[in-house]
Amino acid sequence: MITLPAELRHALNTMMAGHREHDLARSAGELTARYRRPAHEPALRSITDVAAYAATRMPATYAAVTAALTQAAASVPDFRPATQLDVGGGTGAAIWAATAIWPSLRQLTLIERDPAVIAFGQGLAAAAAHPAVRHATWRKSAIRADLATPPADLITISYVLAEMPPDAQEAVVRWSAEHGTMVAIVEPGTPDGYARVLAARDHLIGLGRRIAAPCPHTGACPLPAGEWCHFSARLPRTALHRRLKAAELGFEDEKFSYVIATSTPANPPESRILRHPRTRKGLVTLTLCSEELLEENVSKRHGDAHRAARNAAWGDPWP
Ligand SMILES: C[S@@+](CC[C@H](N)C(=O)[O-])C[C@H]1O[C@@H](n2cnc3c(N)ncnc32)[C@H](O)[C@@H]1O
Structure with a gap:
């Protein structure tokens, strides 16, 4: 079970207080429908959407990124990143996840186009115990082929590619491979998410990067057609989450696909x-x-x- 840091849980509860549950539930339903049919356009369209995302999706993306980075950390045990660039950072799930795994992180930059998302993420980050999260730099910017930021030890791109056209996906993966020591791409664990991960994996390998996780090799993916490589992260559901999603179970299994590549030596499992x-x-x-x-x-x-x-x-x- 992957649980949110206590201070993030409390900050989320506090920030939900300004929203009516009925409105959050409606937004949560609309978001689910939009994420099922990604259309390369913004899924978050109001402040309530942002809050609903933070309540219903951020805990799950945090769990998926945590699970993925944990596997990369095992393959590259000497990796001690100081800088992280989070592309399409949203409300900050990946900076919370990365700093929990690598407390060595000192300087965090997020690129996010939506000011309402940035404001919400900054509100949460203000509560963080880790100083790098509290002092993260949030750049209000669209993701472009050239992200115009300094290189980073760790670049995270989580649950973002679906919102970009394929040529832009390729450009951001290539830029990241050239500017990041470790690049982590996490996507929903669906056939489409896996297809985006597989395309990114090809670009990363083409640029000479080693795969830290999940693949133990850089050869072709051996899964037969019709199957997709994905994993599952279990997280507790809050009472609010259960009400917003009309869910009964006290936990949720987030399915995700991912690839993490590095320009340093990696020691993936057999x-x-x-x-x-x-x-x-x-x-x-x-x-x-x-x-x-x-x-x-x-x-x-x-x-x-x-x-x-x-x-x-x-x-x-x-x-
Ligand atoms: C589904 S959310 C994921 C947020 C976060 N990475 C996570 O894992 O929870 C996607 C985020 O990427 C941002 N985004 C999508 N396309 C973008 C672009 N072209 N430029 C900047 N931000 C973008 C959206 O505004 C949204 O906040």
């Missing part, structure tokens, strides 16, 4: 678990991605490996 492990009496079956797609049976007689497989989860490295 393989990665691509589905929930299936457990039967004395036997765990893992679906693994290495250069190819594999099914591995780990039985009780494998001792420690069996114990590890029983504790392993979808998205984890293996062994």
Whole structure:
């Protein structure tokens, strides 16, 4: 379960107080519909939309980015970023996530075109324990082929590409690969999100970057047509979230696709678990991605490996 930092949770609650629940619920519904049919145009169209995004989507994008960056940190254990550029930063989910994983971050810059989104994100950031989040620079700007900012140790592009035309997606990925030591792209875990991630992965590999996560290799993706590589991050639902989304469960599973590349040496795992492990009496079956797609049976007689497989989860490295 990936939980928001306590001070972000409290700041979100405080900032929701200025909005009527009925209006937030309507905006949340409209946002869901817009994100299902991305149209390369702004999805957030009012202050209420921004608040509804922060209440219903930001915890999930925070969880997805946290899960993805955690895997990259495991592959590049010496990485100690000082600077982060967050492209299409929204209300700041990726700066909160990155600073929780790499407290070494000192200087954060977000590029965001929408002033209402920036104001909301800054309101949340003011409550952060990490000084870099409190003092982040929010640049009100459209994402262009040349982002005209200094290079950064970490560049995050989370849940943004769908709002841009394909040629602009390619341009921002290329610019990021040339200006960032590590580039993290996170998208919804849908066939379309995966397709955007796969295109970005090709550009990153074409520019000579190493893949830190999730792929253990830089060869072609071995998934057969019709399947899409995605992962799942579990997060608790707040009472407000349950009411806005008319949801019953006390948790939410955010599905996401991602690719994280680096210009420094990376040590990705031999393989990665691509589905929930299936457990039967004395036997765990893992679906693994290495250069190819594999099914591995780990039985009780494998001792420690069996114990590890029983504790392993979808998205984890293996062994
Ligand atoms: C779905 S939100 C994602 C926000 C944040 N990265 C996250 O993971 O929660 C996409 C954000 O990107 C911004 N955005 C989209 N296209 C943009 C562009 N061309 N230039 C600047 N900002 C853009 C939108 O205004 C919005 O705030």
